[in-house]
Amino acid sequence: MFNPLQSRTLAISGDALPTWAGGPVLTPTRLSGTEKLGKLYEYTMEVVTVESETFRVWQAKELVSAEVLIGRELAISIEYDGKGTFMPGQQGNTGLPNIGAGTREITGIISQVECTGADDRHVYYQLVVRPWLWLATRNRENRIFQNQSVVEITESILKEKNYPFRYELRLGAPGFRGIYPKRDYIRQCWESDYEFLSRLWREWGLYFFMDGSTLVLCDSPGSHKRHGPAYESISYHAPEGKRIDEEHINKLTLSRELTAGILTLSDYDYTRSRGNLGVSVDDASGMTFANAEHYGWGDYSQPLASTMGLSGDPNNLQREGECLARVRLDAERCRSLRARGKGNLRGLATGLTFHLENHPIKQANAEYLVVSTTIDIRNVDETSCAAGAAAQYLCETEFVLQPANTFFKNRLKKKSRCASETAIVVGPGNQPMWVDGYARVKVQFIWDRLGKHDQNSSIWLRVSSPWQGNGFGTIYLPRIGQEITVSYHDDDSDKPYVSDRMVNQFSQPPWMLPGNQALSGTRTQEIDGAMSNSFVADDTTGKPQVQVTSDYAQSRLVLGYNTRIAGNAGRKEARGVGIELATDAEAVVRAGRGMLITTEARSGATAPVKDMGETVQHLTQAREQHEDMAKLAQQHKAQQDGANQNDATKALKEQNDAIRGYAKTDEKPFPQIARPDMVFASAAGFAFTAAQSTHLASLQDQAITTGRDVSISSGRSFVAAVKGAVSIFAYKLGMRLIAAQGKLQMQAQSDAMELAALKDVTITSTSGKVIINAAKEIWIGAGGSYIKINAEGIENGTPGHIFEKTSFWGKPDAASMRMPLPTMPQGNMKTTNLYPQSR
Incomplete structure (x- = not known):
């Protein structure tokens, strides 16, 4: 490194500066630039090549290379004399000259080199010097920081290899006391590192200045140190035309500004959706109308979206919200009192404090923080002066101050608006x-x-739903690997949510397109499997249908023009029209208050859904027929008390009344089917078939009514077992009981048997005998004549004559012949096996 020794105010040094014959090639002539708290400075250093009889201009041009200089460090030294004038005989430091004399160092990197001209003796250049942090403006980055605080994010960025400079944290603001809370999610959204950090620092009340090549981060008045002895106190001297050798302030204006005095923020946390998250900070000054309120949207809620998720601890909304509101309010209030001045202050530095003295306004003599400085310093330049001209020197420093005990903050920077983006759902x-x-x-x-x-x-990102309520709504959860669209609440890059799902080559539509463009609906897929479920509306012209299907057991409900929809392939062959409810597994249809299944049409669905006038009419006619035939059977003594159809017809009437329904009311506007009956009605007929057995069971009565015939055909036997009586009544055409093969056997096993006819009773055996056998007696009679046969003998009696016509009449000895009598079986019914007669 070449570090020239010279007596001028300005000096420069750096590894990249060219040298010739052991000496410098470039000499500084002028330094100008502005430096502000929380902003990148920019200084312009004007330099000129040295003049020598053995060093030519063309050599200088070859030695000064912009490519070599740009991006290299340059240290600028500004020499200042200190204060004090020698006064002999004074005690202590009083009367000592040049107290605190030294140099101010500005160390940055050369960002721009420009050759501004040349003559026969010199080449002139301008070097633009910016702080090391300026390197952070050169990139553009897009990345996510999770579960980190503003300080942790700052350190992770500044420790990257692109930023080989030191930084110092002077943090201790009352709100967080240097310990800033972690944020679940902060995104650097297509910003340079500087834009991102600057925006983040402003939001949290941090700002910076450069101390040489060191970046100093601050958040409170206590972060700022005082100038050294030369500038720890600076005097004000009004310009009166007299010479003052000591550096001083010659112009100073104090300004008051009316600012907001109240800052109110609101925020929303969907894990505390009904909470009032508003915060307010009131620090109005005593000035009139100083209580204006700024109302804004905060960003301090943390909806448990980080690694711990819903099991994590919620953040302290009140404390964090108030601190962030205080930052915004301080950014307004710190501008309420500012001082702007000018002086020949070579060593005055932004970010340091000093005490003002000798100002005619007593209240102005106080401690101030230097908020910004603009300097213009020109070196004494004998070689560049025109012949005969006097050496020129100039130092002008303009500055902005604020009271040192006031919090300085920069106003917030708006985030760039973030549009929707593409992402992939991920997980373990x-x-x-x-x-x-x-x-x-x-x-x-x-x-x-x-x-x-x-x-x-x-x-964790929320997923937008078309309908969401408390325990109800619509849900379609994105699965790992699916392409989704991420949108942002308020276009804020720190508030993402999943808004849509998208098609790509790995996530194709549920039905192949464009061939199935008439299909609309939903098709799901089994987790870790290939089976699917679907809800699909088919709007094919003239053949619309709706299907609800599941691949499990090939279960489906089809409404409309039934066209098979085969998985992703979509529409296939037509299968019919109407309704199909089918499954390869079990099916259950259950209705707690009754069910009507009917083929009685209701065109246009204009009638009430349970309307069944025809059905009720048919049931009423059937019940009336049942009653009439039962009464007729009882009149003919075919039914007796306790063994008749009275109970059945009564039950039919009650059932019909319930099916018809009772009076219509506001509470029951559709009164049909007043109890949980099942009603089957057909406009034509019923056909039931079973590959095995059919069982009809009723807890009470089972009635069958037909308008014409009851026809029963059995492939093997017709068997009936009845606990009580069996009564069969034929009103007109008689009754036939015929066994084409086998016996016809009738028994009354515990009582008598009666055979009666209005006309003849004929007993015939066409190829055998007629045997009349009785254990006690046989009595045959007609018109008063009789034959009585018992064990004692045979007795004939008649009121008239007895005629015997025979070819032979014999009277052999006494004889006896007994025919076996059938054994009458006995059995006891177990009541536990009876089907209950009532509930």
């Missing part, structure tokens, strides 16, 4: 889905080159 490698209790998912943005495509790639 062994999971098909990864969601939490709020149906949130993790995503990997397409632009994210740092994420690992796992559950750590983002925070």
Whole structure:
């Protein structure tokens, strides 16, 4: 490094500065620039090549290379004399000259080199010098910071290899006392590192200045040190025309400004959706109308979206919100009292404090923080002066001050608006889905080159739903690997949510297109499997249908023009029209208050859904027929008390009344089917078939009514077992009981048997005998004549004559012949096996 020794005010040094014959090639002539708290400075250093009889201009041009200088460090030294004039005989330091004399160092990098001209003796250049932090403006980055505070984010960026400079943290503001809270998610959104950090620092009340090559981060008045002895106190001297050798302030104006005095913020946290998250800070000054309020949207809620998710601890909304509101209010209030001045102050530095003295306004003599400085310093330049001209020197410093005990803050920078972006749903490698209790998912943005495509790639993101209520709504959870669209609340890059799902080559539509463009609906897919469920509306012209299907057991409900929809292939062959409800597994149809299944049409669905006038009419006619025939059977003694159809007809009437329904009321506008009956009605007929058995069971009565015939055909036997009586009544055409093969056997096993006819009774055996056998007696009679046969003998009796016509009449000895009598079986009914007669 070449470090020239010279007596001029300005000096420069740096590894990249060219040398010739052991000496410098460039000499500083003028330094100008502005430096402000929280902003990057820019200084312009004007330099000129040295003059020598052996060093030519063309040599200087070859030695000064912009490519070599740009990006290299340059140290600028500004020499100042200190204060004090020698006065002999004074005690202590009083009367000592040049107290605090030294140099102010500005160390930055050369960002621009420009050759501004040349003559026969010199080449003139301008070097633009910016702080090391300026390097952070050169990049553009897009990345996510999770579960980090503003300080941690700052350190992680500044420790990167692109920023080889030191930084110092002087943090201790009352709100956080240097310990700033972590944020679940902060995104650097297509910004340079400087734009991102500057925006973040302003939001949290941090700002910076450069101390040489060191970046100093501050957040409170206590972060600022005082100038050294030369500038710890600076005198004000009004310009009166007399010479004052000591550096001083020659112009100073104090200004008051009316600012906001109240700052109110509001925010929203969907994990505390009904909470009042508003905060307000009131620090109005005593000036009139100083209580104006700024109302804004805060960003201090943290909806438990980080690694711990819903099991994490919520942040302190009140404290953090008030601190952020205080930052915004301080950014307004710090401008309420400012001082602007001018003086020949070579060593006055932004970010340091000094005490003002000798100002005619007593209240102005106080401690101030230097908020900004603009300097213009020109070196004594004998070589560049025109012949005969006097050496010129100039130092002008303009500055802005604020009271040193006042918090300085920069106003917020607006975030750039963030449009919708593409991302992929991610999670652990062994999971098909990864969601939490709020149906949130993790995503990997397409632009994210740092994420690992796992559950750590983002925070939990909410998924937009077309309908959401408390325990009800619509939900379609994104699955790992699906492409989604991420949008942003208020276009804020720190507030992402999943707004849509998109088609790509790995996430194709549920039905192949464009061939199935008439299909609309939803098709899901089994987790870790290939089976699917679908809800689809088919709007094919003239053949509309709706299907609800599940691949499990080939279960489906089809309404309309039934066209098979085969998975992703879509529409296939037509299968019919109407309704199909089918499954390869079990099916259950259950209705707690009754059910009507009917083929009685209701065109246009204009009638009430339970309208069944025809059905009620048919049931009423059937019940009336039942009653009439039952009464007729009782009149003919075919039915007796306790063994008749009275109970059945009464039950039919009650059932019909319930099916018809009772009076219509506001509470029951559709009174049909007043109890849980099942009603089957057909406009034509019923056909039931079973591959095995059919069983009809009733707890009470079972009635069958037909307008014409009851026809029963059995492939094997017709068997009936009745606990009580069996009564069969034929009103007109008689009754036939015929066995084409086998016996016809009738028994009354515990009582008598009666056979009666209005006309003849004929007993015939066409190829055998007629045997009349009785254990006690046989009595045959007609018109008063009789034959009585018993064990004692045979008795004939008649009121008239007895005629015997025979070819032979014999009277052998006494004889006896007994025919076997059938054994009458006995059995006891177990009442526990009876089907109950009532509930």
